[in-house]
Amino acid sequence: MTDAVVLGASMGGLLAARALVGFYDRITVVDRDPLPADAGHRRGVPQARHFHTILLRGKEALDDMFPGLTGDLVAEGAIPVGFNADARFVLAGHTMVRAVTGASDIQATRPMLEGAVRARLADLPGVKLVPGCDVLGPIVEHGRVTGVKVSRDGTEEVLRADLVIDAMGRSGRARSWLESLGLPTPAEDRIDVNMVYASRLVRPATPFPDKLVLVGPVPGRPTGFAFAAQEHGQWMVTQVGMAGDHPPTDESGYLAFLKRSAPPDVQDAVAASEPLTEIRTHRFPASLRRRYERLRRFPPGLLVFGDAMCSFNPIYGQGMTVAAMESEALRKCLRDGDTDLARRFFRAAGKIIDPVWQLNALGDLALPEIVGHRSVATKALNRYVARLQRVAEHDPVAATAFIRTIGLLQPPSAILRPDVLARVVMGGRRHT
Ligand SMILES: Cc1cc2nc3c(=O)[nH]c(=O)nc-3n(C[C@H](O)[C@H](O)[C@H](O)COP(=O)(O)OP(=O)(O)OC[C@H]3O[C@@H](n4cnc5c(N)ncnc54)[C@H](O)[C@@H]3O)c2cc1C
Structure with missing residues (x-):
């Protein structure tokens, strides 16, 4: 019997686990949180209260790993969006011409998407989800990671595994584990953006003509927003402010901040809508990339996945798409066997991340407010x-x-x- 343990059951961990199906007899996915049976919120994924988009490539990759997923989501209430017949993009102050690509995407709240992925994964052979399980540290024998120590209901346990994957997000522990083992740690690339998200769900008073309005920052105004149709008649209003120019959370301040970037019809629609939730904030200090692909020594039996490897500026909506692409890459690596898996996977993931990181840096450094070297x-x-x-x-x-x-x-x-x-x-x- 072969065992794999995935640490973290958010989108990264779920997608990592999906790639393992068929290659390991037992795949255990652990998370500190209780995992809701449906599309509920939980502490470990506070970003889920904010607008989450799947990019066009992400939709392809999700359907590749979970065939029929996005179609099923639409049947369950997610919103199909023609790109960009149904979406108004105002980028760097320019409203993009419509009816362009012919491609379509879906929009749903993050809990709906994650809940659907979690439910489909749980049905696959060998997969077991274990909530309420706090990861403490790795078990290392003769230089190889052979399991992980966890705390469940206050009791410490050891989960033995042939492969352990750190998918615990930005706070992923692999880097500090390497340090404590006396191994080289990955270099970190960082772009400071000092950003705050402020979001709420609303119900518009009257039908709104677009399914998505997205306004990006411009030099001199490092703020933007999304107004997006979600399942069951809800709309997400997300405002963002970078470089310390942050959206307020009181009612009048929130609407005043919207006036800085939103077209008048969106301002009117938001002002007239019925609030369904409080305004919630999320702080995002910096994009962070850990260069695991450059390490010459890395313990066999361990991988790092998703935001634990690279956490992108969320305004570009890339994190889940990259995790889905990493899932495809990991499956491909496993098809070629498990020899030298970490080196091969990190190299493949690096090739996925490189152009996305470039796009991030390009977008951020277009704003004079963001500090960084501009070649x-x-x-x-x-x-x-x-x-x-x-x-x-x-x-x-x-x-x-x-x-x-x-x-x-x-x-x-x-x-x-x-x-x-x-x-x-x-x-x-x-x-x-
Ligand atoms: C405000 C915001 C908006 C975003 N918008 C988008 C978007 O529009 N589109 C997009 O694609 N991406 C977006 N992202 C990024 C996206 O949320 C992540 O890329 C995605 O969740 C994948 O991350 P992950 O699973 O690797 O880590 P996370 O989502 O951070 O999950 C980490 C998991 O590990 C668990 N965990 C942590 N520590 C422990 C421990 N010690 N023991 C056990 N479990 C533990 C947590 O409970 C959690 O479930 C956004 C991010 C933010 C912050």
Whole structure:
């Protein structure tokens, strides 16, 4: 019998566990929290009270790992969204032309999505979810991780495993475990954004024409928001402020802050809507990438996954999509056997993360309010992206290239393809 233990049962842990099905006889997924039977909230995932989007590539990967998942979610109330016929994107102050890609996505609250993934995973052979289980530390024998020590109901237990995966989020412990074992720790890349999210669910007083309105920050105003249809007639209002320019949580202050970035119809819709929840905040200090792929020594029997490896600036909505892509990559690595698994998986994950981190850095460093080194290439690319966004107001080719790139369906280099470049340089042809 082979055993794997996944530490953390949030989207990262659930997707890591999915990749293991068929390769390990028993897959135990532990979490400190009680795990709700349905789509409830829990302490370990406070970000779930804020707008969560799955990118276009993430939808593909989720359906790859859980066939039929997003269709089932729509049947259960999630909102199908045509990209971008149903979505209004205002990026760097430019409203993007509609009806561009023909692709579609879904919108649902994070608890609904996570609940559905958790339920599907629990039905797979060999999988067991164990809530109320606090991870204390690894068991290491002859340099190999052979299990993990946990505390359940105040009692310490050892879970033996051939593979242990740290999917405990930004606070993932693998880095400090390496340190305590006297092993090299991964270098960390960091982009400080000093951001606060402030969100609530509302019910609009009258039907709203778009299913999603997304307004990004602009130089001089590092704030933005999302107004997004969710299951069962609820809408998520999420406001964000970077570089210390944070949204207030009192009623009048919240609406006043919205006026800084939202178009008048959204301001009116939010002001007239019925609040369904309190305004909740979430602080996000910095994007953080741990370079496990660069380590020469790493104990066999251990992997790191999801936000524990890289936690992205959430305004770009990439974390769950990257976790789903890592899940596909881990399954592929396991198909090739388990020899040298950590090195092969970290290298594959690094290739997934590299372009996403680049997009993050590019977006953040376009704002003068964000402190960080801007190379000549970064400055030139950001001038190009600013022009592309302007052209995408009326040019469907430019808009499609941009949407498919930020949706991670294609690499960042795709916005430099000759057909796109020509339109951006020429200022784009008007689409009539
Ligand atoms: C405000 C905000 C908005 C976001 N919006 C988006 C978005 O729009 N789209 C998107 O794709 N991503 C978004 N993200 C990122 C996304 O939430 C994460 O990428 C995603 O949850 C995957 O993370 P994870 O599972 O690796 O870690 P986490 O979600 O942080 O989960 C860690 C898990 O580990 C458990 N745990 C921690 N310590 C222990 C312990 N000692 N013992 C046992 N269990 C433990 C916790 O209970 C939790 O279940 C957002 C993040 C934030 C903060």
